[in-house]
Amino acid sequence: MDPTEPVVIIGAGGHGREVADIIRHQSHDGAAPSPLGFVVDREYLTPEIDYELPILGDWTWFENADRERISVICAVGDPVVRKRWVQRAMSLGLRFTKVISPLAFVAPTAVVGEGVMIFPFSVISTEVAVGNHSIINTGSNISHDGKLHDFVTIGAGVHIAGNVSIGEGCYVGTGANVIERVSIGSWTIVGAGATVIDDLPEAVTAVGIPARPIKTRAR
Numbered sequence: 521m522d523p524t525e526p527v528v529i530i531g532a533g534g535h536g537r538e539v540a541d542i543i544r545h546q547s548h549d550g551a552a553p554s555p556l557g558f559v560v561d562r563e564y565l566t567p568e569i570d571y572e573l574p575i576l577g578d579w580t581w582f583e584n585a586d587r588e589r590i591s592v593i594c595a596v597g598d599p600v601v602r603k604r605w606v607q608r609a610m611s612l613g614l615r616f617t618k619v620i621s622p623l624a625f626v627a628p629t630a631v632v633g634e635g636v637m638i639f640p641f642s643v644i645s646t647e648v649a650v651g652n653h654s655i656i657n658t659g660s661n662i663s664h665d666g667k668l669h670d671f672v673t674i675g676a677g678v679h680i681a682g683n684v685s686i687g688e689g690c691y692v693g694t695g696a697n698v699i700e701r702v703s704i705g706s707w708t709i710v711g712a713g714a715t716v717i718d719d720l721p722e723a724v725t726a727v728g729i730p731a732r733p734i735k736t737r738a739r
Contacts, residue, residue, distance in 0.1 A: 525553055525589055525590060525591055526553060526554055526555070526556035526589075526590055526591075527543055527553045527554070527555050527556060527590070527591050527592065527593055527617055527619075528556050528557065528558075528559055528576065528585075528590050528591070528592045528593075529543075529555060529557070529558050529559070529573075529592075529593055529595050530558075530559050530560070530592055530593065530594045530595060530596070530605055530609060531558070531560055531564075531594065531595040531596040531605070532558035532560040532564065532565060532571055532575065533564065533595075533596070533597070535595050535596060535597040535655075536558060536560075536595035536596070537571065537572075538595075538639070539593060539595040539619055539637055540555045540558075540572070540573055540595075542619050542620075542621045542637070542639065542640070543555040543593075543619055545621060545622055545623075546619070546620075546621075546622060553591065553617060555573055556573075556574075556576070556590065557573045557574040557575065557576040558571060558573060558574070558575050558576060559576050559577060559578065559579065559581050559582070559592075560575065560578065561578050561579070562578060579608070579612075582612050582614065587612070587613060587614060587615070590614075590615075591614075591615050591616060591617035592609055592614045592615065592616055592617070593616065593617055593618075593619050593635060593637065594606045594609060594616075594635060594653060595619075595637065597655065597673060598673075598691075599671045599672065599673050599689040599690070599691055599707070600689065600707075602653060602671055602673075603653070603670075603671045603689065606635065606653050606671075616634045616635040616652075616653070617634075617635070618632060618633070618634060618635060618636045618637070618638075619636070619637045619638070620632070620636070620637075620638040621638060621639055621640040621641075621642070623640035623641055624638045624639065624640060624641065624642040624643070624644070624656075625642070625643045625644065626638065626644040627644060627645050627646045627647075627648065629646050629647050630644045630645070630646070630647065630648045630649070630650070631648070631649045631650065632644070632650045633649075633650055633651050633652035633653070633654065633670070634652050634653070635652050635653035636650050636651075636652065636653065636654050636655075636656075637654075637655045637656070638650075638656045639655075639656060639657050639658040639659075639660075639676075640658055640659075641658055641659045642656045642657070642658065642659060642660045642661070642662075643660075643661045643662065644656065644662050645661070645662060645663050645664045645666070645682075646664040646665070647664055647665045648662050648663075648664065648665065648666045648667075648668075649666070649667050649668065650662070650668045650672075651668050651669040651670035651671070651672060651688070652670045652671070653670055653671050654668050654669075654670065654671060654672040654673070654674070655672070655673045655674060656674045657673075657674055657675050657676040657677075657678070657694075658676045658677070659676055659677045660674045660675070660676065660677060660678040660679070660680070661678070661679050661680065662674070662680045662684075663680060663681050663682040663684070663700075664682040664683070665682055665683045666680055666682065666683065666684045666685075666686070667684070667685045667686070668686045669685075669686065669687050669688040669689075669690075669706070670688050670689075671688055671689045672686050672687075672688070672689065672690050672691075672692075673690070673691045673692070674686075674692050675691075675692055675693045675694035675695070675696065675712065676694050676695070677694055677695045678692050678693075678694070678695065678696050678697070678698075679696075679697045679698070680692075680697075680698045681698060681699050681700035681701075681702075682700045682701075683700055683701045684698050684700065684701065684702050684703070684704075685702075685703040685704070686698075686703075686704045687703075687704055687705045687706030687707070687708065687722065688706040688707065689706055689707040690704050690705075690706065690707065690708050690709070690710070691708075691709045691710070692704075692710045693709070693710055693711050693712035693713070693714065694712040694713070695712055695713045696710050696711070696712065696713060696714045696715070696716065696731075697714075697715045697716065698710075698715075698716040699715075699716065699717050702716050702717070702718065702719055702720075703719045703720075704716065704719070704720045705719075705720055705721045705722030705723065705724070706722045706723070707722060707723045707737070708720050708721070708722060708723060708724050708725070708726065708737075709724075709725045709726070709737065710726055710727075710731060711725065711726065711727035711728070711731070713729075714726060714727050714728055714729065714730075714731040715728075715729040715730055715731060716730070716731045717730045717731070718730065718731075720733065721733065723736055723737050723738075724736050724737065725737055
């Protein structure tokens with residue numbers, strides 16, 4: 521894949537527009553892709569917003585696009601929706617890029633999967649693995665030897681200590697903290713400001729200090 525080929529952003533909500541800003545920042549720093557525009561179902565558009573980039577169309581836009589000359593990023597914050605849209609993009613044979621802010625630090629030994637979005641002032645430390653199509657929001661820290669599986673969303677200002685495992689599709693809310701060697705099961709939500717000190721099972725919502733499950737959730 522040509523690292524300078526234009527990027528189509530799937531999703532034009534607040535998260536998608538922030539991702540567009542990161543791509544533009546990347547392009548200012550040298551050989552990097554430029555954002556081509558947004559693909560989104562019209563029902564999700566907000567008329568009063570200035571999207572700056574063009575709205576290319578809905579999913580049918582890809583039917584006539586030169587798919588060999590573009591890459592895509594699925595810029596949707598909700599892990600459930602993001603997985604569904606990524607699977608749709610894969611069925612169309614689209615190729616994914618990753619979007620990493622020049623203001624983030626990613627250790628040389630970290631492994632970052634395809635379709636990942638890493639926002640400004642985040643730190644991805646030694647031997648961290650970030651799964652495909654995951655999001656690390658602004659000012660979050662992932663300490664050494666952490667394992668984030670696919671479709672994880674880490675909110676802004678989250679602090680994750682060393683040797684933590686976070687399962688597929690987890691959503692860790694803004695300002696949460698996770699101590700070392702904790703495991704969080706797939707598709708679990710950790711509420712904003714929570715502190716996780718014990719393992720959490722799959723598909724629950726956990727809140728508080730310390731974080732405790734308060735309900736199970738459907739995916």
